Amino acid sequence: MRLMERLDSTVPLAARPYGLLSSRARRMNRDVYDTRLLLQKTTCMTGADAARVFYDPGLFVRAGAAPRRLSLTLFGENGVQSLDGERHRARKAMFMSLMAPDARDELRDIASRFWRERIREWEGRGQVVLYNGVSELLCQAVCAWTGVPVAERNVPAITSLLTALIDAPAAIGPRYLRGRAARRIADRWAAGHIRRARADSAAEAPAADGPDGGTAVDVIASYRDTDGRLLPPDVAGVELLNVLRPTVAVGRFVVFAALALHENPQWRHRLATEDDPELLEAFVQEVRRFYPFFPMVAARAARDFEWHGHHFPKGRRVLLDLQGTDHDPRLWERPDQFRPERFMGREPDAHSMIPQGGGDHYDGHRCAGEWITKDLMKVSVTALTRWMSYSVPPQDLRVHPWRAPAIPKSRFIVTQVTDTRVEAATGG
Known part of the structure; x- marks a missing residue:
């Protein structure tokens, strides 16, 4: 065991982002320990109790927590992820206003329309x-929903920009450099939409406190920070991308849902034949729990404190293990088995089920788009099981633990796509 611990401690986090934090924690029989990340002393935490502490705003802050490479690719600079206190609560409230039931219904309807169009094209x-096709249709859907006009011929290019931001943070070499370049282009593109939205608003009516509702681009363009000022166009553009990018990232969950349907045909049959919303909810939740998404999140200690006998000095970078918590055997029975029935009649708490972060949606740093993630996954699973049939040819479906964010190597190839809604309508 001591030899294994020494070998495990030499594995760099970038080489095994999924599973390494929880593996080390189990070997040491503790939920918190110190290591080094990018030559900087870092504390790692795993488990539901750790998540409760991690999302305590009195103990942790986000400013300066994420490695610089994340702000240069995934998050952008000066966005909501880097804020704390009242500025964070106010900015987060803007995002949560976009998640109203009527708005979510509209996005579901738009995504359903693009799914039906894509299925007809794929025939x-x-x-x-599948990953490429779904990413593009989600890009079309979220751009239409937010009020960002994108010509159909430009959808592949915009999708490539957004997926490059998602792919880059944990990468080394060309994939990371592509993400850096994509961030510069995407920031200019998004800031341009903010400027146009403000110009259109100024031309239509006298200046006011901002629209009560409207599209996402209108809400972000008219948002006033806690100092009463409009966000600079580049910062507002970053926040617009913080709506577009995570929605396109749902394509990874959709591919994992397709993989789960392929590997668990009994669930494909049940979802295709049983009209039970709870069944669909349970399947989507288990896909989110079981398959790897982003491996961890970062914060910094706001002050000196002790937890579980471990000292956290002020300013220490701390990582919370998302994937390890979602597979913690203390929280989940047989966590390494795909079992959607575990969610039947069960609503997971905010610190045990954390594929997109933990804590509270409104006051904390839990992903504002978690609800629309589930909505879009439900539309996609319905499309895969009820609106189309397809074959899955031999391919490399391995999900490598060293690639973050994770994706099956083949991106899930399908053939012989048939629109089964057409067959149903014609009696075929």
């Missing part, structure tokens, strides 16, 4: 890379 193709 004539020999094979379809």
Whole structure:
């Protein structure tokens, strides 16, 4: 065991972002320990109790917590992820205003329409890379929903920009450099939409406190920070991308849902034949719990404190293990098995089920888009099980633990796509 601990301690986090934190924690029989990340002393935490502490705003802050490479690719600079206190609560409230039930219904309807259009397009193709196709239709859907006009011919390019931001943070070499370049282009593109929205608003009516509702681009363009001022166009553009980018990232969950349907055909049959919303909810939740998404999140200690006998000095970077907590055997029975029934009649608490962060949606740093993630996954699973049929040819479906964010190597290829809604309508 001591030899294994020494070997485990030499594995760099970038080489095994999924599972390494919890593996080390189990070997040491503790939920918190120190290591080094990018030559900087870092504390790692795992488990539901750790998540409760991690999302305590009196103990942790986000400013300066994420490695610089994340702000240069994934998050952008000066966005909501880097804020604390009242500025964070106010900015987060803006995002949560976009998650109203009517707005979510509209996004579901738009996504359903684009799914039906894509299925008809795919019928004539020999094979379809599901990840690419779904990412593009989600890009179309979220741009239409937010009020960002994108010509159909430009959808692949905009999708590539957004997926490059998602792919880059944990990468080394060309993938990271592509993400850096994509961030610069995407920031300019998004800031341009903010400027146009403000110009259109100024031309339509006298200046006011901002629209009560409207599209996401209108809400972000008119948002006033805690100092009463409009956000600079580049910062507002970052926040617009913080709506677009995570929605396109749902494509990874959709691919994992397709993989789960492929590997668990009994669930495909149940979802195709049983009209039970609880069943669909349970399946989507288990996909989110079981498959890897982002491996961890970062914060810094706001002050000196002790937890579980471990000292946290002020300013120490701390990582919370998301994937390890979602697979913690103390929280989940047989966590390494895909078992959607575990969610039947069960609503997981905010610190045990944390694929997109923990804590409270309104006051904390839990992902504002978690609800629309589930909505879009439900639409997608319905499309995969009820609106289309397809074949899954032999391919490399391995999910490598060293690639973050994770994705099956083949991106899930399907062939012989058929629109089953057409067959149902014609009696075929």
